[in-house]
Amino acid sequence: MLNNLSLTEALDGLKKKKFSSLELVQDCLNQIDKVDPGIHAFLHINKDAQNEAKTVDVSKPLGGIPIAVKDNFLTLGLPTTASSRVLEGYMPDYESTVTGKLKQAGAVIIGKTNMDAWAHGSSTESSDYGVTRNPRNPDYLPGGSSGGSAAAVAADMCTAAIGSETAGSIRQPAAWCGVVGFKPTYGRVSRYGVIAMASSTDSPGPLTKTVEDAALITRIIAGRDQYDATTSPLPVPDYLSPLKSSLKIGIPKEYMEVMQPEAKELVLKAAKRLEELGHLVEETSLIHPKYSIGVYTIVQRSEVSSNLARYDGIRYGHDRSYFGEEAKRRIMLGTYALSSGYYDQYYNRAQKVRTLIIQDFHKAFHKYDLLIDPASPGPALKIGSTAGDPMFGEMQDILVEPSSIAGLTGISLPCGVVNGLPVSFGLIGPQFAENLVLQVAHQYAQPNL
Amino acid sequence: MDVAHVAKLANLPLKPGEQAKFQKQFEETLKTIAVINELDTTGVEPTSQVIGLVSVVRQDEVDLSRILPPPAANNGYFVVPSVFNAQ
Numbered sequence: 001m002l003n004n005l006s007l008t009e010a011l012d013g014l015k016k017k018k019f020s021s022l023e024l025v026q027d028c029l030n031q032i033d034k035v036d037p038g039i040h041a042f043l044h045i046n047k048d049a050q051n052e053a054k055t056v057d058v059s060k061p062l063g064g065i066p067i068a069v070k071d072n073f074l075t076l077g078l079p080t081t082a083s084s085r086v087l088e089g090y091m092p093d094y095e096s097t098v099t100g101k102l103k104q105a106g107a108v109i110i111g112k113t114n115m116d117a118w119a120h121g122s123s124t125e126s127s128d129y130g131v132t133r134n135p136r137n138p139d140y141l142p143g144g145s146s147g148g149s150a151a152a153v154a155a156d157m158c159t160a161a162i163g164s165e166t167a168g169s170i171r172q173p174a175a176w177c178g179v180v181g182f183k184p185t186y187g188r189v190s191r192y193g194v195i196a197m198a199s200s201t202d203s204p205g206p207l208t209k210t211v212e213d214a215a216l217i218t219r220i221i222a223g224r225d226q227y228d229a230t231t232s233p234l235p236v237p238d239y240l241s242p243l244k245s246s247l248k249i250g251i252p253k254e255y256m257e258v259m260q261p262e263a264k265e266l267v268l269k270a271a272k273r274l275e276e277l278g279h280l281v282e283e284t285s286l287i288h289p290k291y292s293i294g295v296y297t298i299v300q301r302s303e304v305s306s307n308l309a310r311y312d313g314i315r316y317g318h319d320r321s322y323f324g325e326e327a328k329r330r331i332m333l334g335t336y337a338l339s340s341g342y343y344d345q346y347y348n349r350a351q352k353v354r355t356l357i358i359q360d361f362h363k364a365f366h367k368y369d370l371l372i373d374p375a376s377p378g379p380a381l382k383i384g385s386t387a388g389d390p391m392f393g394e395m396q397d398i399l400v401e402p403s404s405i406a407g408l409t410g411i412s413l414p415c416g417v418v419n420g421l422p423v424s425f426g427l428i429g430p431q432f433a434e435n436l437v438l439q440v441a442h443q444y445a446q447p448n449l
Numbered sequence: 450m451d452v453a454h455v456a457k458l459a460n461l462p463l464k465p466g467e468q469a470k471f472q473k474q475f476e477e478t479l480k481t482i483a484v485i486n487e488l489d490t491t492g493v494e495p496t497s498q499v500i501g502l503v504s505v506v507r508q509d510e511v512d513l514s515r516i517l518p519p520p521a522a523n524n525g526y527f528v529v530p531s532v533f534n535a536q
Contacts (some may be wrong), residue, residue: 187500200497229505230498287488294485297478305459312460321462328461329471333478335459336450346482351495353485358496390474391481407499431500 003027003156007213010065010159014058021064024159025053025108028066032111032157039133041142041151043071044079045111052108060106061220067102068158070149071112072119073204074193075099078109082195083127084117086311086322096193097228098162098204098221105220110158113148117324118308119164119197121145122172122393125386126326133383136178136421140380143173144393149207150177160217161207166198167296167404168397170205171375171412171426178414178422180445181207181375182214182438183400185431186407187232189218190225198303201404211413211442215239218434234432243439249274249427250284250368255399258289260378263423266416267374270425270444277443284368287360291353292401293394298337298350299405305334329390358406365430370440373428375400375412379421403428411441450475 002024005013013019029049036042046052049066056064069075072082074092081087099109116126124132124147132147134140135155142151146163150173153161163170165183174181182205189204196202206217222236251271256264275281308331313319323331337346364371377399386392394401403410408428415425425444429437452472456463463471513525521528 185500187502200499226507229507230500230502232500232502290484291488294482297482298485309459320460323461325467328463328467329474331459331461332452332455332471333475336455336475339455339458348495349485349490350482351497352490352493353488355493355496356488356490358499391478394481405499 001027003031003159005159006209007065007160007216008210014064021053021056021058021108022050024064025049025066025110028110028158031155035135035155036157038138039135039151039155040130041113041132041148041155041157042068042111043081043083043114043129043148046078046109048077049108049110056106056108058106062102063106065107065159066110067107068111068113068149068152068161069099069109070115070146070161070163072115072164072195073099073162074195075109075112078112080112080195082118083115083129084322084324084327085128085318086313087317090317094193097190097225098194101221102162113146113152113161115148116145116326118195118304118327119145119166119169120304120326120330120393121386122168122396123386124148124173125383126324128324131383134177134380136380140382140421141176141385143176143376143380145169145173146207147173150174150179150181153177153179153207153209160209160213162204163207164194164202164204165404166201166300168375168400170207171400171410172397174207175375175412175422175424176380179207179209180211180214181205181412182218183404183410184218184222184434185232185409187230188222188409188432188434190228190231192225192227196307198300199307200299200303201407211411211438211445212240214411215438215442232432237435239435239438241435241439243443246278246280247369247436247440248367249279249281249370249372250364251281251372252286253283254286254288255373258377258398259374262418263374263378266418266423267372267425270415271372273444274440279440284364284371286364286402287357289398289402292357292405293398295350295353295357296401296405297391297394298346299354301330301334302337302347303334304330305338354405357402361402361406361408369436370427370429373399373403373410373426375424375426379418379423407431409434409437411437413441413445450479
């Protein structure tokens, strides 16, 4: 059962020749055959995966590792639909920077994972190809929009996975499925070849079994990209270097107020553990996250209406009648928010409140190195929970919207179980403080400290 | 909100029943997001680029790597089937 291994363990085994990449890939494919009919994490399987594994160079940084990729990353040779009927059967003409870097590092793309159509949602229930089920309990949602990637990692159908986050789309499904989800700073990882959702917050990142695995993948996919002008020119550091000093960590009381009691208790227990590890943890205050729901909803809808205007079915894909209900709602609300006479009232005002939220974080990070920020107010909800609620995602993502609209980096990792479902704990840091977030999360996750 | 008008602006065909359904849902959403009006934004500048990058440009260099070798290209020009057949 090599598919159960973490990325770090699998790399070690491959380098020591304990097993081959083909055996590792085969175990993942067998697991997909066995469990995916009941989970539906994958939309497409790479039929060439075994051949690629046979010829891969295992001395490369990700040599021979099977990685699942969210279906909004363009992948040469594999269909890319963003879980939408508009793009059914679409074969990309070029490779996304992220998957290009993974392939160059020797990874084997094992398949493309299900998501909310166009990444519009936090449940994977709005996929035009049917919902993904939570591997921890199939009656429950996996979260989203990177729900397929989170489920694929949780059910050991791959060694690691790639997702993208606009506001919670990596961290929240990771939380609901009980895996690690890491959102790098906006501009740290290239968006080139990622089907655009909200361009001012879209951030690709990994979903993994351990924090160390997330650090390893981020180092490979991060960096300046000439094809995405918003990528930062800052050098990419080694995210695995050990933590040198103890930190000051704040717990925003407004965030704890929206947590469900049992989940909150587990998060406070995790905070206590950080104290035991030598960090100073104390309560602090931030702008209430409810304001971020308003800002995010307006900004996201507006950017969606612009980004999805290109799908006309003339050059590729199907015409606009193929859009699902959720996409239509988002495009229309964005069109309205940007339309003449309403621009100042909605879009411009939202961008001003966004400035206030960014300034509030600046102030907080003047005092604290990191802040505690769980990705979800509670564990996964039941299949069907999104029915008739057009603001489902925004309400579920209340705790990760502020850090997303401010472009911060953050992580979600399991910290306990309520009624058999995983509960997560999270940390956010200033822009480009990936190393601090990963180091503290790694330290927290070590059993023997 | 005039749903039919916005649908026209967005070039989205609506299915029967969607106009009335969306109307109600949009009104609820607009009520929820009105919360942003509670904060004072006097003198606050709007933010759209969060990591502070401005006017990113690259060198204007000719990329010949995309010009295919012969017979697909000749003298740096693409070779395509002729439009006027010289028969």
